[in-house]
Every structure is written in C-alpha cells, then in structure tokens.
Amino acid sequence: xxxxxxxxxxxxxxxxxxxxxxxxxxxxxxxxxxxxxxxxxxxxxxxxxxxxxxxxxxxxxxxxxxxxxxxxxxxxxxxxxxxxxxxxxxxxxxxxxxxxxxxxxxxxxxxxxxxxxxxxxxxxxxxxxxxxxxxxxxxxxxxxxxxxxxxxxxxxxxxxxxxxxxxxxxxxxxxxxxxxxxxxxxxxxxxxxxxxxxxxxxxxxxxxxxxxxxxxxxxxxxxxxxxxxxxxxxxxxxxxxxxxxxxxxxxxxxxxxxxxxxxxxxxxxxxxxxxxxxxxxxxxxxxxxxxxxxxxxxxxxxxxxxxxxxxxxxxxxxxxxxxxxxxxxxxxxxxxxxxxxxxxxxxxxxxxxxxxxxxxxxxxxxxxxxxxxxxxxxxxxxxxxxxxxxxxxxxxxxxxxxxxxxxxxxxxxxxxxxxxxxxxxxxxxxxxxxxxxxxxxxxxxxxxxxxxxxxxxxxxxxxxxxxxxxxxxxxxxxxxxxxxx
Amino acid sequence: xxxxxxxxxxxxxxxxxxxxxxxxxxxxxxxxxxxxxxxxxxxxxxxxxxxxxxxxxxxxxxxxxxxxxxxxxxxxxxxxxxxxxxxxxxxxxxxxxxxxxxxxxxxxxxxxxxxxxxxxxxxxxxxxxxxxxxxxxxxxxxxxxxxxxxxxxxxxxxxxxxxxxxxxxxxxxxx
Numbered sequence: 001x002x003x004x005x006x007x008x009x010x011x012x013x014x015x016x017x018x019x020x021x022x023x024x025x026x027x028x029x030x031x032x033x034x035x036x037x038x039x040x041x042x043x044x045x046x047x048x049x050x051x052x053x054x055x056x057x058x059x060x061x062x063x064x065x066x067x068x069x070x071x072x073x074x075x076x077x078x079x080x081x082x083x084x085x086x087x088x089x090x091x092x093x094x095x096x097x098x099x100x101x102x103x104x105x106x107x108x109x110x111x112x113x114x115x116x117x118x119x120x121x122x123x124x125x126x127x128x129x130x131x132x133x134x135x136x137x138x139x140x141x142x143x144x145x146x147x148x149x150x151x152x153x154x155x156x157x158x159x160x161x162x163x164x165x166x167x168x169x170x171x172x173x174x175x176x177x178x179x180x181x182x183x184x185x186x187x188x189x190x191x192x193x194x195x196x197x198x199x200x201x202x203x204x205x206x207x208x209x210x211x212x213x214x215x216x217x218x219x220x221x222x223x224x225x226x227x228x229x230x231x232x233x234x235x236x237x238x239x240x241x242x243x244x245x246x247x248x249x250x251x252x253x254x255x256x257x258x259x260x261x262x263x264x265x266x267x268x269x270x271x272x273x274x275x276x277x278x279x280x281x282x283x284x285x286x287x288x289x290x291x292x293x294x295x296x297x298x299x300x301x302x303x304x305x306x307x308x309x310x311x312x313x314x315x316x317x318x319x320x321x322x323x324x325x326x327x328x329x330x331x332x333x334x335x336x337x338x339x340x341x342x343x344x345x346x347x348x349x350x351x352x353x354x355x356x357x358x359x360x361x362x363x364x365x366x367x368x369x370x371x372x373x374x375x376x377x378x379x380x381x382x383x384x385x386x387x388x389x390x391x392x393x394x395x396x397x398x399x400x401x402x403x404x405x406x407x408x409x410x411x412x413x414x415x416x417x418x419x420x421x422x423x424x425x426x427x428x429x430x431x432x433x434x435x436x437x438x439x440x441x442x443x444x445x446x447x448x449x450x451x452x453x454x455x456x457x458x459x460x461x462x463x464x465x466x467x468x469x470x471x472x473x474x475x476x477x478x479x480x481x482x483x484x485x
Numbered sequence: 486x487x488x489x490x491x492x493x494x495x496x497x498x499x500x501x502x503x504x505x506x507x508x509x510x511x512x513x514x515x516x517x518x519x520x521x522x523x524x525x526x527x528x529x530x531x532x533x534x535x536x537x538x539x540x541x542x543x544x545x546x547x548x549x550x551x552x553x554x555x556x557x558x559x560x561x562x563x564x565x566x567x568x569x570x571x572x573x574x575x576x577x578x579x580x581x582x583x584x585x586x587x588x589x590x591x592x593x594x595x596x597x598x599x600x601x602x603x604x605x606x607x608x609x610x611x612x613x614x615x616x617x618x619x620x621x622x623x624x625x626x627x628x629x630x631x632x633x634x635x636x637x638x639x640x641x642x643x644x645x646x647x648x649x650x651x652x653x654x655x656x657x658x659x660x
Contacts, residue, residue: 018521018622143560152560156569161582168586172593179597182606183620187521190617199610206606209614213533214604215523220536221600228546228589235589239582442522442622 011105011444014288018442021289022187025436028284029188030197033431036283044423051417054410055130063133065410071403072393076411077127078243079385080418083268084124085166085240086261086381089233090269091117092173095180096229099222104447105297107440108289111184112280113273114177115433119425120272121170123418128162130414158242165239172232176225179218182208184434237265244388250331251392254319260312267305267351268381270298274374276426278367280435289436296364302377306355309384313352331392339404340391343383350380488629490516491637492615492653493644495624498524504626504647505530511643516629519619541599542592549591553584615655630654 016024033041057065068075091113098106129135141163143153153160186208189201208214241261244252254260274295281290320332335344354376357363363373395402429435493508495501502524508515509532518531527533561567562575572579601607619625626649628640641652 022521022621143556146565151567152565154567154569155557155561155583156572156576156579158582161586164583164586168590172589175593175597179600183522186612187620189612190614190620202610202612203608205612206601207609207612208606208620209612210519210521210620212518212520212524212527212531214606215520216528216533217536217538217600217604219523220538221596224539224542224596225593228542228592231585232589235582235585242582439522 009293011108011291011293011447012289012441013291016288016445018445021436021438021441021445022191024286024289025184025434025438025441026188026191028430029432029434030191030193037427037431041424041427044420044427047417047420048424049420050413051420054413054417055126057410058130058414059135063131065408067406067408067411069403069405071396071401072390072405074389074393075405076386076407076415077131079382079389080415081124081127082240082261082385082389083382084120084127084418084422086237086265086268086385087272087378088117088120088124088169088173088269089237089262089265090273091115091120092169092229092233093266093269094273095176096226096233099226100230104444105294107444108286108436109273109277109294109298110440111177111180111433111437112276112430112435114173114180115426115429115435116269116272116276117173118170118177119422119429121166121173122425123422125166125170126414126418126421158239158246161239162243165236169232169236172225172229176222176229179221179225180437180440181433182206183210183218183439184437186210187438188434234262237262249392249396250325250327251335251388253328254316256312256315256319260309260316263305263308263312264351264381264384267302267309267355268378270302270305271374271377271381274298274302274370275378278371278374280430284430284435286436289441292365292367295367295370299358299364299370299373302374303355303358306351306377310352313348327397330395334395335387335391338391338395340387340394343387343391347380347383347387350376351384354380486658488657490615490627490655490657491630491640491644492655493626493628493647493649494616494618494651494653495626495648496622496650497648498624500648501624501626502526502530504644504649507647508626508628508643513628513640513643516627519615519625519627521620521622521624524624538596538599538603542596545595546588546592548595549588550584552591553587554580557583613657615657616653627655 012021014020066075066077068077091110094106094113095110095117098110129138132138140148141153141160143155146152153163182205185201185205189198189205192198192201238258238261241257245254245257247253277290277298278295281287317332317336320328323329335341354373357369357373363369390405394405493504495504498520501518501520505515505518505527509530515531518527520527528535557580558575566574568574614620615627616623616625626644630637630640637654644652
C-alpha cells in the first residue's frame with residue numbers, strides 16, 4: 001500500500017487510460033518502420049561497418065595498428081572501456097536503486113535505460129577483449145585448468161576481478177531486463193495480427209498470462225534482483241577503479257577512486273539517458289510519459305553526481321600536495337599544466353562548471369539546454385578517463401621513458417564504431433521492443449491524479465468510503481448470491 | 486481435457502479487489518485472476534500464500550559464496566600455490582570481490598530459473614489466454630464451471646452485482 005500526498009504532480013500527463021498506454025507504447029512496435037528510423041539505422045550501420053573494419057585491421061595486423069606505445073600502454077582502449085561501462089551504470093541505478101527507494105517516476109524510463117546498460121556493456125567489453133591482441137583466446141581469463149596452457153587465474157589481480165564483475169553485471173542486467181519485458185511481450189502477443197509476430201512474441205513472452213500468483217512472484221523476484229543489483233552496480237565500478245587504484249602509478253594510487261568512479265559513472269550514465277530519452281520521447285511521441293518533470297529530476301541527479309565528481313577532483317589535487325610525495329605532486333601539476341592541459345581543462349569545464357547551470361530552474365526544464373548539457377557531460381566524462389589514464393602514464397618515474405600518445409585512425413575507428421554498434425542495437429530495441437514498461441506505468445497511472453488514491457490515513461483498498469469506484473457501480477455491492485450444489 | 490470458465494471482466498482494479506472479497510465470501514472458488522499489472526492487496530484478497538523465494542535467494546547466494554571461496558582457496562592455496570607479490574597463498578581480502586560477484590551471480594540466475602519453473606514459464610509458440618484484453622486494460626476473474634451449468638445465471642448475477650462490466654463463458658483445452 002502506498003500513500004500519495006495530494007500535492008504530488010501526476011507522473012503520467014494527458015489524462016491517459018490503461019488502454020491508451022498500451023496503444024501509445026505498442027504503436028511503434030506494430031507500425032511499419034518509418035523513414036526517420038530507417039535513416040538513423042542506416043547511419044548506425046555505416047558506423048558499425050567502420051567498427052568491423054577497424055576490428056579486422058586490429059586482428060589481422062595486431063595491436064601495432066593502435067597509437068599506444070610502451071609508455072602509454074593503456075590509452076584509448078581502456079579510456080573507452082571505462083567510459084562505456086560508466087554509461088551503463090545509470091540503467092541499473094534507475095531500475096534497481098530507484099526501485100528500492102520507491103521513486104515511482106523511474107517507471108517510464110527504466111526500460112530504455114536498462115537497454116542502454118546492456119548495449120553499453122557490450123560496447124565496453126569490446127575494448128579489453130581487443131586489447132588482449134589474441135581475442136580468440138579470451139577464455140583464458142577464466143579460471144581454467146593448467147592443462148589449457150595457462151596457470152589458474154590470479155585471484156589477487158583486480159583485472160581478474162573485473163572479468164568477474166563485468167560478466168556478472170552483464171548477465172544479471174540482461175536477466176533483470178528480460179524478466180521485466182515478459183509481461184509487455186505478452187501484451188504485444190495478445191494484440192499481434194501477423195503470424196510471425198504472434199509466434200515471435202509468444203516465444204518471447206514465455207507463456208505469461210498475468211495471473212495473480214505469477215504477478216506476486218514476479219514482484220518478489222524483481223525486488224530481490226533489485227536488491228542484489230544495487231550493491232552489484234556499486235561493486236562493478238569500484239572494481240574498475242581498483243584496476244587503477246591498486247597500482248603504484250602516481251595519479252592512480254588513490255583511495256578515493258571507488259566512490260569517485262561510481263559517482264562519475266552515474267553522472268555520465270544519466271547524461272546518456274537524457275540524450276537518448278530526449279530523442280526517443282519526440283520520435284515515438286511519448287511526451288506524456290517522459291515529462292519535463294522526469295527531465296528535471298534526471299538533471300538534478302546529474303548535477304549532484306557532477307558535484308561529487310568535482311569535489312573528488314579537488315580532493316585528489318589537495319591530497320597530492322598534502323602527501324608530500326614528489327611524484328604524486330608532479331603527476332597532478334603535469335595533468336593541469338603539462339602537454340595535456342587541454343584535456344584537463346576540458347574535463348574541468350564539462351564536468352564541474354557546466355552542470356552547475358542546472359541550479360537554474362529554466363535550464364532544468366529546458367529541453368534544448370538539457371540536450372546540449374548531456375552531450376557536454378558525455379564529452380567531459382570521456383576526457384576524465386583520458387586524463388586519468390594517459391596523463392598519469394605518459395610521464396612516470398623514469399624521465400627517459402616519457403612519451404606522448406596520439407590515437408591512430410584505427411583507434412578512432414573502433415571508438416566511433418562502438419557508437420555505431422550501440423545505436424544499431426538501441427534502434428532495433430526501440431523498434432521491436434516496448435520502450436516503456438507498460439505494466440509498470442499502468443500501476444502509477446493514478447499517482448497524483450485527482451481521482452487517484454489520496455492520503456486518508458486509511459488503507460485505500462479496505463476503506464470503501466474513500467475508494468473511487470466506476471460510476472454507477474457500488475463499491476461494495478451487497479452479496480445476493482446463495483450457493484447451490 | 487476441456488474446462489469451462491465463467492469470466493468476470495472488470496474495468497478497475499479497486500472494483501476487482503472488492504469483487505474478489507465478496508465472491509469468496511459468497512463461497513465461490515476463484516480459479517485465477519488475470520490482470521495487466523500487479524495489484525497491491527490482491528494476494529491477501531485471493532489468499533495467495535507468501536512467497537518463499539527470498540529463502541531460496543538466500544541459499545542460492547550461499548551456494549555462490551561457498552563455491553567462490555572453495556574455488557579460490559583450492560586453486561591458489563592447494564592445487565598450484567604461487568607467490569604473487571609476496572602475499573600469502575590464501576589471502577582472503579583479495580578474494581572478497583570475486584566471492585561477492587559470484588554470490589550475486591548465483592542468486593540472480595537461481596532466482597530467475599526458480600521463477601520460471603514455479604510459474605511454469607517457458608518459450609511456447611502458441612499461448613492460450615482466457616481473454617486477450619487481460620494484458621491490456623481489463624481485469625479478468627475466472628471461475629471454473631463444474632459439470633452442471635445450472636449455477637451460471639446466478640454466478641453472472643453475483644459478478645455483475647460486484648461491478649463486472651461483462652461476464653463471458655470460455656472453454657479452455659488443457660494441453
């Protein structure tokens with residue numbers, strides 16, 4: 001039972017009925033693909049082609065095709081890996097953490113955000129796998145018997161922790177997302193006209209009928225999956241940050257990395273959710289479900305996490321000075337004033353200064369401003385990873401090994417290509433899957449609406465005087481039935 | 486085997502909840518209720534027992550944790566001990582991340598598989614439903630009609646009195 005204060009704004013606008021929700025969400029699944037979608041898919045497929053060509057070059061000629069060198073051994077690959085994984089985190093935050101905190105507004109954005117998580121993790125996984133040089137032996141990262149040619153995996157290494165964290169994260173997110181999709185697949189199945197659609201959505205809906213007991217168990221499972229996903233999402237980026245923090249490289253060896261990385265991940269993830277949602281709501285005419293209120297709330301989360309990241313940047317700098325370690329101090333001075341100063345300046349501007357504009361209500365509720373801000377944050381967060389990885393490595397303890405890094409065309413091709421991969425997957429999802437969780441949005445339809453369950457101090461379902469009934473039907477009609485055997 | 490059902494179709498979940506209470510109070514056994522979304526309070530109204538899935542989740546998690554600890558301690562501590570960075574062979578703090586991840590992995594997949602089994606969910610090319618609108622905007626209460634059809638009229642009246650917008654009859658072939 002939930003009690004909703006009457007002052008709450010409705011979460012779904014436009015006076016929708018349950019049937020309207022089904023119609024609005026199923027419309028694009030059932031309609032023929034429109035020209036804008038086809039054009040977008042064509043562009044995405046072109047960049048997917050760029051990705052495949054760059055991967056082919058990397059596999060055929062080796063890692064020498066990339067711009068990295070002996071000093072800067074981790075460069076664009078790991079930058080892009082951390083960037084993509086971070087983007088993925090917002091999906092789990094919306095679907096799991098906000099579920100536990102009973103944030104009802106998450107309902108209309110969680111489906112697409114979770115899809116974004118899964119596709120972002122797929123893109124992220126490409127980089128460490130390709131960086132192995134021999135990806136066909138990628139299975140060696142798993143603990144395999146010594147007879148396979150490698151020794152047992154080293155469980156003391158954060159890189160191995162990463163293998164477990166990312167693969168667990170991917171499979172758990174996929175299961176969570178799929179279980180959430182099942183009731184909506186059943187809705188599409190029961191409306192489907194064509195034989196292929198009927199069979200396809202029947203298979204996908206896993207015999208779902210929406211019986212009361214199944215719903216009860218479904219909710220229990222969702223809650224438990226949310227409960228385990230919440231520490232999981234925190235652990236994943238914590239472990240990603242340990243790839244750096246457990247090393248002795250100046251600029252990496254920092255104890256604040258785990259919370260700093262997690263905040264950064266949520267920050268960049270919300271920026272990406274905003275970018276995608278602002279486009280999706282217009283293209284699929286979902287303005288009543290993804291309202292300005294949603295955009296403002298996401299902007300606030302972006303601003304808060306952006307500020308946490310800003311505090312982390314300053315703390316790092318302060319601690320470098322306070323530690324009195326010469327190498328640590330140099331690493332930070334070099335970041336801000338060395339040859340890569342422009343990367344540091346971009347990071348500071350995009351991540352710390354521009355998100356503060358969200359304090360203004362006008363900016364928070366402005367769609368063009370939000371769109372521009374979300375792109376700026378994504379750029380800024382890419383630079384953050386670049387700054388941490390490349391500027392820390394390029395001048396380490398031994399000045400004779402100092403070097404610069406510049407990306408090769410293949411580096412750029414793979415990075416831009418993963419965006420093609422991401423958008424290909426996202427566009428296919430948006431066309432064939434319900435982009436909004438219909439079942440869940442139906443549960444919040446009456447939230448904050450005048451005739452909805454308002455706070456009366458009593459349980460609305462067991463207080464017939466306060467409960468609103470269908471006009472003409474008495475709420476608790478007298479029982480006139482007598483049983484005959 | 487063919488079964489016959491009376492289907493009470495409702496337009497609103499609050500009306501449905503009261504109808505469930507009244508129909509049960511009248512001594513009629515409800516076969517099942519099909520709704521487009523989860524309704525809070527329907528478990529109590531229908532007398533569905535509390536799920537034991539959380540207990541299962543705990544044990545799946547425990548399995549994952551035990552497996553992870555056994556794997557790491559056996560591999561690095563007994564089967565092929567190696568000195569890595571001067572650390573002890575069995576360095577439990579370093580084993581925490583993998584142990585945590587496998588705990589989550591086992592819990593999640595164990596839960597999903599159990600959920601599919603207990604609610605008999607599996608990919609099926611043709612799904613029989615009582616009323617296709619029950620996944621859209623209607624709330625459908627199914628009451629099984631036993632051999633004699635004499636009580637259908639009164640059942641219809643009972644459902645209508647409790648707010649059903651329509652009452653239909655449906656035959657389902659159990660396969």
